[in-house]
Amino acid sequence: MQTLKVDLGERSYPIYIGEGLLDQPELLAPHIAGRQVAIVSNETVAPLYLERLSKTLGAWSVLPVILPDGEAHKNWETLQLIFDALLTARHDRRTTVVALGGGVIGDMAGFAAACYQRGVDFIQVPTTLLSQVDSSVGGKTGINHPLGKNMVGAFYQPNAVLIDTTSLRTLPARELSAGLAEVIKYGLICDEPFLGWLEDNMVALRQLDSTALTEAIRRSCAAKAAVVGADERESGVRATLNLGHTFGHAIETHMGYGVWLHGEAVAAGTVMALEMSMRLGWIDQTARDRGIRLMQDAGLPVVPPEEMTPAHFMEHMAVDKKVLDGRLRLVLLRQLGEAVITDDYPKEILQATLAADYRAIVAQREVVTAQ
Amino acid sequence: MQTLKVDLGERSYPIYIGEGLLDQPELLAPHIAGRQVAIVSNETVAPLYLERLSKTLGAWSVLPVILPDGEAHKNWETLQLIFDALLTARHDRRTTVVALGGGVIGDMAGFAAACYQRGVDFIQVPTTLLSQVDSSVGGKTGINHPLGKNMVGAFYQPNAVLIDTTSLRTLPARELSAGLAEVIKYGLICDEPFLGWLEDNMVALRQLDSTALTEAIRRSCAAKAAVVGADERESGVRATLNLGHTFGHAIETHMGYGVWLHGEAVAAGTVMALEMSMRLGWIDQTARDRGIRLMQDAGLPVVPPEEMTPAHFMEHMAVDKKVLDGRLRLVLLRQLGEAVITDDYPKEILQATLAADYRAIVAQREVVTAQ
Structure with missing residues (x-):
């Protein structure tokens, strides 16, 4: 496993890169403060990796939030599904939102984490090459607007980025x-x-x-x-x-x-x-x-x-x-x-x-x- | 005029309190970086003060954004009207959003400023006593969710708060x-x-x-x-x-x-x-x-x-x-x-x-x- 650090003062965080990291709870544990975790994923990625990650997070109360797949759904209506799920399950401001998927999931889950109760903890678990090398690092989150891409969003850094290279085996x-x-x-x-x-x-x-x-x-x-x-x-x-x-x-x-x-x-x-x-x-x-x-x-x-x-x-x-x-x-x-x-x-x-x-x-x- | 300072390091800002401050461009000028200003107000406050504030901001390109009045409208649909207006008028990330109204307007305009292009400048001009003594100071912004009040939002500090006490004369x-x-x-x-x-x-x-x-x-x-x-x-x-x-x-x-x-x-x-x-x-x-x-x-x-x-x-x-x-x-x-x-x-x-x-x-x- 390789570990990099994004150096942003008190908002610094590690990037873990390697094979099989999805199965290692000891990597995630130091980055989860409360007892509640919401895993935000989509209809394509969830069947492949949700059960595995949920098992890894077995020590926490895990709420799965499954969104429709695709850039076309990177909008407010889909974001609202995350807020609906968090509020219905009564997740409080110590919850941790985990993004499990590609860039669209990371952008939306990150923006939801930035806004939910004015900001909760957030972990990126990118499963596509694009999100692993780009969108999961750096804290850009957001959604599209009919008049422009990524026009609504926040700079919001994750607590950690976990990159399991084996997830690329299922990538088209x-x-x-x-x-x-x-x-x-x-x-x-x-x-x-x-x-x-x-x-x-x-x-x-x-x-x-x-x-x-x-x-x-x-x-x-x-x-x-x-x-x-x-x-x-x-x-x-x-x-x-x-x-x-x-x-x-x-x-x-x-x-x-x-x-x-x-x-x-x-x-x-x-x-x-x-x-x-x-x-x-x-x-x-x-x-x-x-x-x-x-x-x-x-x-x-x-x-x-x-x-x-x-x-x-x-x-x-x-x-x-x-x-x-x-x-x-x-x-x-x-x-x-x-x-x-x-x-x-x-x-x-x-x-x-x-x-x-x-x-x-x-x-x-x-x-x-x-x- | 009284001036207070909210001390938050590089995000510090002044609060100006006094009579007739709405007519003093020199108070606002140091806090506006670009050429574009969007004044977000509502149907009740705009007829009373929008023209006056627009005149004060005559040196800038001013976009008025008039929202329906009331806490019942403090939701995503209304927030979206601000993004629609900003994008339609092609406001860029150096625009300044000015909230002219009570707490609902301040919360929504502030949240819109926090999210638009991942954050633009923001000035509070509160016109109700409640917003003058509470919501305009401190950077809490956000909207309501059907399952809870202020559940979606951001901590986002204004560049300045301008409190004109004469605006209370029109307050019920x-x-x-x-x-x-x-x-x-x-x-x-x-x-x-x-x-x-x-x-x-x-x-x-x-x-x-x-x-x-x-x-x-x-x-x-x-x-x-x-x-x-x-x-x-x-x-x-x-x-x-x-x-x-x-x-x-x-x-x-x-x-x-x-x-x-x-x-x-x-x-x-x-x-x-x-x-x-x-x-x-x-x-x-x-x-x-x-x-x-x-x-x-x-x-x-x-x-x-x-x-x-x-x-x-x-x-x-x-x-x-x-x-x-x-x-x-x-x-x-x-x-x-x-x-x-x-x-x-x-x-x-x-x-x-x-x-x-x-x-x-x-x-x-x-x-x-x-x-």
Whole structure:
């Protein structure tokens, strides 16, 4: 087992990573203060892991709360089901909410923990690669609004994050790929050598090689923990974690939540950010194509939806949380391994990026690779 | 103008108290970071003060958000109207939410500010006595749930609190009395000399004497600021601010939100807490009757609803936020001016308190007073 620490003063917490951690009550016990625990999960994950985790938590009074599965349910109506269950079972303010599932479950259970009786304890048990390397670490919680993704939420840190790598064995391949989009992101924004490691290990990762997975998760969480420790509330460097996300959120919003997986939208959005960084003269074509190839090798889409016009992107991006006083800030790459957030770019370059022919770009890259 | 400070480290903020402060942009300007301001008010208060405050904020882009009036609307559906308005008007994370109204508006606008884009700036402009002396100070925000009052919310501090005493001129007498319940509470829990001042000035307060009002608000806010500064998240002494509230919340929940005003329920609940403190031998009958008389002189009900049985109280109190691991903690008086929170009391004394004949107690007090 590997243990990392997210360093946030009195709100610091450990991340445990390893095989079979779901069965180890001694990891969770120090993080549960009261006698009541609510395990929030969904209809897909609960049949796989709820009984096992409930058994591990046998010393506590366990309340299961099973939500419908999917980003489309990441809204107030579903959140309300958690409050209903907690209040009906008379959970008091010393209860601990445990999120068992992917990013949607973690975001909703965390937001419920942030709001229930103005804040109760919270533990993340992420079961998807995406949530293990990204959303379970750092305290961002929330729900979607019809007018924008994650527009309602809280910064609320968990007491602990427990990552059992064996839970990836039940994860659909498409979702594994979606998680790899965020893993690749860490290499692009702050760890260039990791890109080389990923190029060497992508096949092993997609075959669920346990050693490779543990290393990829550890390295991703360490990168995220460092960034979050430096900037918890995203006043600066933390925003660089959103490489590809502004374009990606526009894709998710336009297509309807859940049609594209978050990681898939981030992959295509990252390709757009690479393209724009190249058009600004910050990275060269080789660097751009290296990023595109990693996304492709991870089994991810690298071309935005054909039906989306530049106007569609602009419309959705105008409500992005990174808009400040009317100016859209974007996360771009100065070089591979170094991201910046900036609103200081020529508007024509953003327009050209939105209008670029990504099919042609990818096809050209493939020709080059094949030579 | 009087200025108090709520001392919470980097989340410290000032409370301004005085006549005509609504018209002074220089008080608000230092607390507004961006260019966008949303004034959240309700159908009753907006016609009285919205135009005036909008004019004061003429240097900013002002978005008015008008909600239906009343505790019955303190729920998610109404909160959603704030998010809808902010997103439709494309307010970004540098927006400032200004609450213009009573406690319900402050709680909802504050909770919306806490959640919108995971937290934006917030200013309280309370227009009722209750909100001026209580809910606008201290950062408790939230909404009700069908199964319990204030069950969903956040601790979220404002950037500033602006109290214009002239706004009390438009307040219905019944609501002024409701505010006085909380004013009297401060005397009972931590400022015994204030009780004497209140006995001398109750007539002046009910006649809206400006000097008396300013002094009562200043002294109440100072008491609250001291308690909140010592215990922001209610792990200890802050809970004593809830004298009469556990019984009072049971009354509000049972009667339906908004049938009894919050202050009215607190007044009757405080009488119950005085009665229980007397039955425990902590205060004598003279002290109990002094508290009852102050509530009566403030125009407040001192007898719980006749239709409520002890079983009704127990049922509603079981979901109180002060329940910890199944034990109900109550705020009681060791003596006038000194409150404690405790779950260490004989259950029979709680039962006897719930079953007491408050009509007879009050009638007896009146006979004694009349002698």
